[in-house]
Amino acid sequence: AQSVTQLGSHVSVSEGALVLLRCNYSSSVPPYLFWYVQYPNQGLQLLLKYTTGATLVKGINGFEAEFKKSETSFHLTKPSAHMSDAAEYFCAVTRMDSSYKLIFGSGTRLLVRP
Amino acid sequence: ETGVTQSPTHLIKTRGQQVTLRCSSQSGHNTVSWYQQALGQGPQFIFQYYREEENGRGNFPPRFSGLQFPNYSSELNVNALELDDSALYLCASSAGQGFSSAYEQYFGPGTRLTVT
Numbered sequence: 001a002q003s004v005t006q007l008g009s010h011v012s013v014s015e016g017a018l019v020l021l022r023c024n025y026s027s028s029v030p031p032y033l034f035w036y037v038q039y040p041n042q043g044l045q046l047l048l049k050y051t052t053g054a055t056l057v058k059g060i061n062g063f064e065a066e067f068k069k070s071e072t073s074f075h076l077t078k079p080s081a082h083m084s085d086a087a088e089y090f091c092a093v094t095r096m097d098s099s100y101k102l103i104f105g106s107g108t109r110l111l112v113r114p
Numbered sequence: 115e116t117g118v119t120q121s122p123t124h125l126i127k128t129r130g131q132q133v134t135l136r137c138s139s140q141s142g143h144n145t146v147s148w149y150q151q152a153l154g155q156g157p158q159f160i161f162q163y164y165r166e167e168e169n170g171r172g173n174f175p176p177r178f179s180g181l182q183f184p185n186y187s188s189e190l191n192v193n194a195l196e197l198d199d200s201a202l203y204l205c206a207s208s209a210g211q212g213f214s215s216a217y218e219q220y221f222g223p224g225t226r227l228t229v230t
Binding site: 004036041042043044045046090092101102103104105106107 | 118147149154155156157158159162170172204206219220221222223224
């Protein structure tokens with residue numbers, strides 16, 4: 001069975017600082033991994049995804065994530081935080097059955113200090 | 115191109131009542147998935163519809179039911195509402211079945227349901 005753990009329910013960084021949001025997964029088969037962002041009172045927006053191939057994945061808004069099989073991790077990073085990055089971030093893995101449903105972590109709220 | 119829309123945006127119901135939430139999928143998409151997001155938690159998969167047939171269900175009781183229409187829009191129905199049903203309900207649309215249904219999944223803004 002697939003599952004996702006996001007370490008840290010809240011992460012606070014200064015504007016311009018490195019953003020690092022942690023995600024570890026559990027999967028008995030090669031996973032498909034996703035990061036979504038949710039702004040207040042909005043739905044989820046896909047930031048980036050890993051399926052196969054290159055393990056360093058670049059997404060929108062300057063975010064990237066690296067799939068590390070040996071560490072079962074898919075951490076999200078951004079070199080320099082902007083105030084507009086303040087939001088809730090969710091890591092997700094697909095369930096490998098006919099529905100390919102997304103299994104989400106509990107989320108990390110990113111706070112950006114001026 | 116119209117994105118995923120959901121209605122209503124907010125809803126207040128009383129315990130024991132029934133509710134219907136609606137979702138219009140993005141143009142060209144024939145798969146709709148529903149998720150429940152309780153406050154402070156990640157979304158949880160309720161079920162998925164592909165071409166009007168249920169195609170996978172999460173750990174939700176039978177009082178959660180759904181429909182998909184020929185135009186691929188969808189409804190989520192919840193009977194006998196309980197206080198714990200208070201949540202943001204998200205609809206996501208995608209094209210195709212299987213992997214492609216997760217690969218490119220577009221979420222609507224959600225319906226906030228409050229049960230009192």
